[in-house]
Amino acid sequence: MSDAPISRGFLGRRRPDAGSARIPPGQHLVTDFPILSAGPTPRVDLTRWAFALRKDGHDLARWTWSEFNALPQTDVTVDIHCVTTWSKLDTKWRGVSIDTLLAAAGLEAPPTGFAMMHCDGGYTTNVPLADMTGGKAMVAHTYDGKPLEPAHGGPARLLVPHLYFWKSAKWVRSIEFIETDQPGFWEQLGYNMYGDPWREQRYAGD
Ligand SMILES: Nc1nc2c(c(=O)[nH]1)N[C@H]1C(S)=C(S)[C@@H](COP(=O)(O)O)O[C@H]1N2
Ligand SMILES: [Mo]
Numbered sequence: 105m106s107d108a109p110i111s112r113g114f115l116g117r118r119r120p121d122a123g124s125a126r127i128p129p130g131q132h133l134v135t136d137f138p139i140l141s142a143g144p145t146p147r148v149d150l151t152r153w154a155f156a157l158r159k160d161g162h163d164l165a166r167w168t169w170s171e172f173n174a175l176p177q178t179d180v181t182v183d184i185h186c187v188t189t190w191s192k193l194d195t196k197w198r199g200v201s202i203d204t205l206l207a208a209a210g211l212e213a214p215p216t217g218f219a220m221m222h223c224d225g226g227y228t229t230n231v232p233l234a235d236m237t238g239g240k241a242m243v244a245h246t247y248d249g250k251p252l253e254p255a256h257g258g259p260a261r262l263l264v265p266h267l268y269f270w271k272s273a274k275w276v277r278s279i280e281f282i283e284t285d286q287p288g289f290w291e292q293l294g295y296n297m298y299g300d301p302w303r304e305q306r307y308a309g310d
Contacts, residue, residue: 108172112123114154117303118263126193127191128191128302128304129302129304130304131189131191131194132191133190133191134190137256138186138190139191139255140188140269142227142290145255146225146275147254147266148224148258148275150169151154154169155167155260155277155278156277156278156279157206157211157281158278158279158281158289159224159281164211164281165209165210165211165273170241172245172260173245175200175204176200176204178198178199178201178204179196179197179198180197180263180265181195182194182196182197182263182265183195183265184269185268186258186268186270187270187295187299187301191301195248195265196249198246199242199244199245199247200240200242201241201242202236202237202240202243202279203237203239205279216234217281217283218230218231218281218282218283218284218285219232219236219279220280220282220288221262221273221277221279221280221284221288222277222280223274223276224277225272225273225274225275227275227288228288228289229262229269229270229271229273229288230282230286230297233268233281235264236264240266241262241264242263242308243260243261243262244257244260244262244263245258245259245260257272257273257275257276259271261273262276267298267299267300267301268299268305268306270295270299271299285297293310294307295307295308296310
C-alpha cells in the first residue's frame with residue numbers, strides 16, 4: 105500500500121491471466137464483492153460516531169466524523185483475500201492511514217505490541233502494530249469512489265489487505281493498543297492469530 109496514485113490506464117492494460125501470481129494458495133478470484141458478517145449490519149448515526157485510539161481503558165485520541173474526514177486522506181488499490189477462499193483484485197479505497205492517525209494523535213508508532221480492533225456490534229480482531237503502520241493499513245470510508253456501503257463496513261472499516269480479510273474490521277470504532285497479543289472474535293473460535301494468506305494461515309496452528 106502506498107500513497108502513490110494508481111493509473112487506471114495501467115490497470116486496464118493488465119492481461120486477464122496476469123493476476124494468477126497475485127492469488128494466494130487455496131484462493132480463487134471473484135469479481136463481485138461478497139458480504140461476510142457475523143451479525144447484523146449496525147445502524148450508525150454519524151452525528152454520534154467517533155473513532156478513538158485507546159490504551160489501558162482510556163482514549164489517547166478521538167475524532168468525530170467531521171474531524172476524521174478532515175485528516176489527510178490516502179488512496180490505495182489493493183488485492184483482498186477472504187479466508188473462505190475468495191480473492192478480489194484491484195479494490196480501490198480511500199481513508200486515513202494508521203500512520204496518519206498516529207501522527208495526528210502525536211504518537212510515534214510503538215515499535216512492538218499489538219492492536220485490538222473494536223467495532224459497533226461487538227466484533228473484535230487482533231493485528232500486530234507492525235502490520236498496521238508503514239503504509240500497511242488504513243481506516244477506509246470510501247470504496248470505488250463511493251461512500252462505503254453499510255454492509256461492507258460503512259461508515260468506516262479497517263483495511264489490512266496483506267492479511268486475511270477477517271482482520272479488516274467493519275464498523276471499526278476504536279483501535280486499542282495492547283502489550284501482549286490477545287485473540288479477537290474469530291481468533292477465539294480457532295482462526296489464526298496472524299492470518300497471512302500467502303502462508304495459508306487460516307486456522308490456529310497453520
Ligand atoms: N465488524 C465486523 N467486521 C468484519 C466481519 C464481521 O463479521 N464483523 N467479518 C470479517 C470477515 S470474516 C470478512 S471476510 C470481511 C468481509 O468484508 P465484506 O463483507 O466487506 O466482504 O469482513 C471482516 N470484518
Ligand atoms: Mo472472512
